[in-house]
Amino acid sequence: MTLRSASKAIAAAGLYFALAASTIHLTSYEGSIATVWPANAVVVAMMLQRPRGEWPLYLLAALLGNGAANMAVRGAGVGSLMLGLSNLPEILIAAWGLRRGVSADNKLLHDKGSVIRFIFWSGLLAPAASTGFGALTAYLMFGQPIGESVAIWFAADALGLLVFTPFFHCLFAGQYLQCFRSKSGAERLQTLALQAVVVVVAAAVFRQSDFPLLFVPILPLILVTFRLGWLxxxxAVMLIAAIGAVATMHGAGPVSLVSWQGFWVEAAFFQVYLAFLLLTNMPIAASLDERRALLDKLAQRERAIHVLxxxxxxxxxxxxxxxxxxxxAGDAVSIFGRSAQDLIGEDILDLQEVCADALMSAHVEAIDNPQGRAIAEIELEDGRWIEATFCACYDSEGQFAGSIATILDATRRKLRERQLADAAHTDELTGVLNRAGFMERFEAAIADERTTGISLALIDVDRFKSINDDFGHPAGDAVLREIAARLVSEVRDTDLVGRLGGDEFVILLRTGSTEVAQGICRRIVDRVASExxxxxxxxxxxxxxxxxxVYHIAGLGVEDMIHNADAALYAAKRSGRNQLQVAA
Incomplete structure (x- = not known):
């Protein structure tokens, strides 16, 4: 045990004594059971924030404080020890049960589940553990009927834990001070003003005994609940409880209107009133705090998303x-040429004309398929690409709220994809289209109904085997590279040059003129032979x-054109090579 632990336990004993003595003096009838018992809440709140190894020290502090208070006010002897012992099981059970419900940020009541747990342990189980022995002691000491003793003891201890444990827990954890410091000057004044209204209204209601105005303090209490939360x-409930208990024990206030039924009926009535105040406002306050915490998290997450x-x-x-x-959220200027604020309220079709239809289609697709995603890839007018991924989104109540789109600049990826596609369709040796790349484009040209005129030229290097045999394969590769370069230089940008394999090249000429096609082919033959x-x-x-x-005519397919061009090629070779032959 450290000196600090001992000093805290001594402080607990002193505070317990002060609360117990004042409560017995102000809220008990002729020294009998007090109407509300807040002293146990002090020790429970301290134990919740200390290691369990120190709990026996605090139980001893409670025993000493209780005994000293009873001896000081009631002058009791052995009865003081019995009353002190009867409170220990209640304190231990309440601390043990509530310890498991304290949140990671040291909050006792942080959601609806914690409220239910708190009511069960503090309002039912813990006070029930002390009621039998305590009520029996009160019966023996004060001569109070056992039934009344049981009811008053249970209600007083339950209300004491329910009303005061959260207050002392927040006080010892520094949450009241932290909350007050976090508020602005105007918010602090508002907080003090609202609590002052509660005090004034409660004092006014419990000062008079002519009208049953117990409902009036509920109005400022509800206002406090919505404006200030659980703290x-x-x-506010604690202030009402203190004012009402003192007034009731002195025969004042609306509760005294039932005095003809006896003091114990007054006490029970007041306890029921406090329970009503607490149990109606506690869940509301916890739910509001839970929602505020959720909104804070959402706001933090939204800020993080904006920063990211x-x-x-x-x-x-x-x-x-x-x-x-x-x-x-994000850099809208680089994608849409407008600031993020300027886009608010715009229709999706007005964001940018070139991508309006694609964005709307993806938006509708995401709405129609809430469990999936819709992706739109769009090429902008300046050659850049954007990728927009849409998915359906919902509000906090699970109602459909539209869609959210993640839009990013996909230019680099698209260029890379294009480079990879070009590499897959490019002949590694010569740099022209390979067989697969050429055939894909050739088949697309044949299938295109808009095609008005094309020709196909098959080219073969004369006596290429002799070049390889006489000069070696590196020389043969050099010849193929040079011939490919000369073919490309002699055709137009709209034409395609490919290498089918070995020393065989192919050209797709996009022209409907036989004279133009023949002119290009003769020029190619002459160019290769001349240098x-x-x-x-x-x-x-x-x-x-x-x-x-070969010229393309209606009904002539890909294979047909290749076959006819091949036949014309071998006719050229049989006729002496180094020449052009046109398929019949």
Whole structure:
């Protein structure tokens, strides 16, 4: 045991004595059982914030404080010890049961579940544990009927724990001070003013005994509940309890209107009144605090999302079910050329003309399929790409609230995809289209109904095997690269050049003119034959090509054109090579 632990236990004993003595003096009838017993709540609140190894020290403090208070006020001897012992099981059970419900941030009542747990342990189980022995002691000491003793003891201890434990727990944990410091000057004045109204109204109601105005303090209490939350509500109920208990024990206040039934009926009536105040406002206050905490978390999360979005290229946009922008987070300027604030209230079709239809389609698809996602990839007018991923969103009550879109600049990814696609369709040696790439584009051209005229030229290098045999494969590769370069230089941008494999090339000429197609092919044949191929290791090689040309006519498919062009190519080779032959 440390000196600090001992000093805290001594403080607990002193505070217990002060509360117990004042409560016995002010709220008990001729020294009998007090109407409300807050002293146990002090020790329970302290135990909730101390290690369980120190709990026996606090139980001893409660025993000493209780005994000293009873001896000082009632002059009791052995009875003081018996009354003190009867409270120990209640304190221990309440502390043990409530300890498991304290949240990570040291809050006792933080949601509806914790309220139910608190009422069960503090309002039922813990006071029930002390009622039998305590009521029996009161019967023996004061001659109070056992039935009345049981009822008054149970209600007094239950109300004491329910009303005062949260207050002392928050007080010892520094939550009242922290809450007060966090408020602005105006908010502090509002807090003090609301509590002052509660005190004034409660004092006015319990000062008079002519009218049953017990309902009046409920009005400022409800206002405190909604404006100040659980901390303010608990303090307000405690103030009403203190004012009402003192007034009732002195025969004043609306409760005295039932004095003809006897003191114990007055006490029971007042206890029921306090229980009503507490149990009607406690769940409301806890629910409001839970909702405030949720809203704070949502606000923090929204701020974090804004910071994250603004520091990245991601844009988050919320759309209403009708497609209007409700929220924007991130850099909207780089994507839509407008600030995020300017987009609020805009219709999805007005964001940018080039992407309006695609965004609306994805929005509708996300709404129609709430469990899935809808993705739109859009190329902007400046050549950039954006990717928008839509999913349905819901409000805090689970009601459909529209969609949320994550929009990002996908230009780099699309360029990379295009580069990979081009690489997959490019001949590694010559840089022209490979067989797969050429055939894909050739088949698309044939299938396109808008195609008005195309021609296909098959080209083969004459005596290429001899080049490989005489000069080696590196020389053959150099010849193929040079011929491919000359083919590309002689055709137009709309034409396609490919290598089918080996020394065989193919050209798709997009022209409906037979004269133009033949002119290009003859120019290619002449160009290859007119200039020798220079090899890196100092030699020159003369190369020639043969070419077969076929025109596309209605009903002629891909295989047909290749077959006819191939036949024309071999006719050129049989006719002496280094020439063009047109398919019949």
């Amino acid at each position: 303010g509500t608990n303090l 979005a603004e520091s990245s290229s991601v844009l988050l946009v919320n759309f209403s079910p009708a497609g209007r922008v409700t929220q924007v 020798a191929v220079y090899l890196p290791f100092g030699q020159d090689i003369s190369a020639q090509i043969s070419c077969g040309l």
